[in-house]
Amino acid sequence: MTAVSMNRISLLGTSPRNAVMLAGAMIVMVALPYFLGQSWLSITTEMLILALAASALNIMLGYTGLVSFGPAGLYAVGAYTTGVLMEKLGWGMLPATLAAPVMAGLVGALVGWFCVRRSAVYFALLTLAFSQVIWTVVFQWYSVTGGDDGLVSVPIPDFFFEITNCYYFMLAVVSVCLFVIWKIVNSPFGMTLQAIRENPNRVEFIGVNVKHYQLASFIISSMFLGIAGSMFCVFSGSVFPDYAYWAKSADMLVICLLGGIYNFFGPLVGTVVYTMLTKIISEYTMHWHLILGGIIVVIILAMRKGVVGTLSAYWADRKSAAA
Amino acid sequence: MVWFLIAAGLSIIFGTLKVLNLAHGSLYMLGSFCCYQVTVSLAGVPGNFWLAVLVAPLVVALVGGIIEIFLLRPIYKAEMIYQYILTFALVLIIAEACKMIWGTGYHSVAVPWPFKGSVGMFGLSFPIYNLFLIAMGPVVFIGLRTLINKTDLGRNIRAVTENREMANALGTNVPRVYTGVFMLGAWLAGLAGSLWPPVSVVMLGSDMAVVIDCFIIVVIGGLGSLAGAFVGALILGLTTAFGLYLIPKLAVAFGFILMIIILIIRPYGLMGEPE
Numbered sequence: 001m002t003a004v005s006m007n008r009i010s011l012l013g014t015s016p017r018n019a020v021m022l023a024g025a026m027i028v029m030v031a032l033p034y035f036l037g038q039s040w041l042s043i044t045t046e047m048l049i050l051a052l053a054a055s056a057l058n059i060m061l062g063y064t065g066l067v068s069f070g071p072a073g074l075y076a077v078g079a080y081t082t083g084v085l086m087e088k089l090g091w092g093m094l095p096a097t098l099a100a101p102v103m104a105g106l107v108g109a110l111v112g113w114f115c116v117r118r119s120a121v122y123f124a125l126l127t128l129a130f131s132q133v134i135w136t137v138v139f140q141w142y143s144v145t146g147g148d149d150g151l152v153s154v155p156i157p158d159f160f161f162e163i164t165n166c167y168y169f170m171l172a173v174v175s176v177c178l179f180v181i182w183k184i185v186n187s188p189f190g191m192t193l194q195a196i197r198e199n200p201n202r203v204e205f206i207g208v209n210v211k212h213y214q215l216a217s218f219i220i221s222s223m224f225l226g227i228a229g230s231m232f233c234v235f236s237g238s239v240f241p242d243y244a245y246w247a248k249s250a251d252m253l254v255i256c257l258l259g260g261i262y263n264f265f266g267p268l269v270g271t272v273v274y275t276m277l278t279k280i281i282s283e284y285t286m287h288w289h290l291i292l293g294g295i296i297v298v299i300i301l302a303m304r305k306g307v308v309g310t311l312s313a314y315w316a317d318r319k320s321a322a323a
Numbered sequence: 324m325v326w327f328l329i330a331a332g333l334s335i336i337f338g339t340l341k342v343l344n345l346a347h348g349s350l351y352m353l354g355s356f357c358c359y360q361v362t363v364s365l366a367g368v369p370g371n372f373w374l375a376v377l378v379a380p381l382v383v384a385l386v387g388g389i390i391e392i393f394l395l396r397p398i399y400k401a402e403m404i405y406q407y408i409l410t411f412a413l414v415l416i417i418a419e420a421c422k423m424i425w426g427t428g429y430h431s432v433a434v435p436w437p438f439k440g441s442v443g444m445f446g447l448s449f450p451i452y453n454l455f456l457i458a459m460g461p462v463v464f465i466g467l468r469t470l471i472n473k474t475d476l477g478r479n480i481r482a483v484t485e486n487r488e489m490a491n492a493l494g495t496n497v498p499r500v501y502t503g504v505f506m507l508g509a510w511l512a513g514l515a516g517s518l519w520p521p522v523s524v525v526m527l528g529s530d531m532a533v534v535i536d537c538f539i540i541v542v543i544g545g546l547g548s549l550a551g552a553f554v555g556a557l558i559l560g561l562t563t564a565f566g567l568y569l570i571p572k573l574a575v576a577f578g579f580i581l582m583i584i585i586l587i588i589r590p591y592g593l594m595g596e597p598e
């Protein structure tokens with residue numbers, strides 16, 4: 001798998017065909033508001049934010065090989081930072097949204113420092129524990145976070161009430177963020193992370209401080225999760241404790257898995273598939289989590305590479321068969 | 324002490340199978356609901372609660388067995404992350420299944436005969452049932468120690484924990500031991516789940532609360548160690564009680580602060596081995 005996944009990453013690099021595809025995708029995204037109705041545009045905007053969150057999580061999950069069960073905690077830190085600064089302290093939108101990744105990065109640094117101290121098992125366990133701490137804090141700290149009620153009247157500029165404006169704004173932010181993530185994971189730093197994923201012991205022997213790199217990955221991931229949270233706050237004008245709840249983390253994990261975690265575009269495809277599935281299934285049943293859990297089980301037992309991974313393996317097979 | 328039962332199950336499963344069962348709290352919650360169900364169905368039958376305590380953990384152990392055989396067994400060879408995510412999926416499934424069957428309301432179970440009422444001690448009054456629960460902790464602890472250290476089954480478990488390939492080569496049926504250990508862990512969670520309702524209520528959401536507490540316990544005590552689970556549960560219990568007494572609103576935080584302190588000064592836990 002090492003060779004295959006590495007190969008695929010370089011394959012999606014800078015070849016002209018991919019550049020054309022990317023440009024095509026961009027044009028489609030820019031043209032979307034002319035084809036979609038209000039409600040679908042709103043769903044697409046939500047998808048953009050979710051895709052950013054999932055890609056942020058995937059820096060840890062797919063590239064560093066650390067399973068975090070607490071991305072929702074950091075997502076909520078971002079959302080609450082923006083929400084509280086704007087609603088309670090009257091900050092403008094720009095500083096409030098810029099503060100979100102800073103705050104999420106700080107919290108991520110603190111939490112991450114504890115989480116990478118021991119083996120992968122402790123990492124999983126501690127990320128879940130810490131995200132529940134964040135949830136509890138949010139829930140209890142009524143005077144600042146509004147507790148159970150959340151923040152419902154974040155003063156978002158009027159500009160964003162027009163869904164088309166909001167969509168373009170999110171598209172721009174998310175594209176820039178994804179580009180930065182792309183640059184990071186394909187830099188020497190990102191390659192080191194992938195090496196750590198494949199064999200931490202060996203990387204340690206070469207003289208790399210694995211824990212520092214894992215922590216760095218955690219912080220970067222946290223910052224982008226913070227941005228995603230903050231963007232959702234801008235989009236919806238409200239923040240609720242649910243953002244930090246473990247079920248939200250489950251959503252993000254499923255998205256990464258659905259799309260395929262060893263691929264940059266996995267979380268993006270996963271978001272689309274996941275959102276569509278939610279739409280379709282929730283029309284038939286209220287017990288969406290049951291199905292969601294079932295989907296994860298099926299993916300893990302039968303389709304571990306996710307949609308993108310499975311498809312590209314299929315294409316690779318066809319190509320080699322043709323050659 | 325109920326915490327100890329759950330943490331012990333989590334710890335045993337991890338020690339032998341090397342799987343971190345995130346759904347352990349869900350098994351506990353399932354035990355609670357089953358206990359409630361049996362107690363209610365057998366209302367009027369004498370000793371209905373005790374029958375429930377007998378039946379519910381067995382049901383949970385059975386569910387545990389099914390999970391191990393059909394879901395975990397195919398993916399032991401795959402990377403660890405898939406195991407975590409799979410047990411995480413089980414959290415979703417079990418929580419939603421409980422919601423479908425028993426609804427979102429609170430259910431309560433009466434304190435059973437012969438432990439009704441309370442006794443006075445040191446000028447304070449303690450419900451007898453709580454004292455019974457406190458006594459259960461050491462009893463189960465000693466029972467488990469004996470099982471693992473003195474019996475053939477225990478010898479097999481220790482052999483597999485020590486070296487899976489070697490035990491397999493020497494004729495131990497490793498898959499069966501795995502299933503057995505997982506069922507034992509599930510049974511403990513189910514037992515805890517069915518003993519707790521008379522003290523509190525049966526409700527959704529207890530799964531996550533419980534599993535987080537268990538994580539704190541195993542971090543304090545050291546994952547994979549029975550004694551660690553015991554000591555961790557005691558320490559967490561005392562700390563939380565102390566916290567409730569001092570600052571009720573922040574009682575939860577005390578457990579976490581404790582965990583953080585342990586992580587800083589002794590990251591492998593009080594009873595754990597340094598790696």
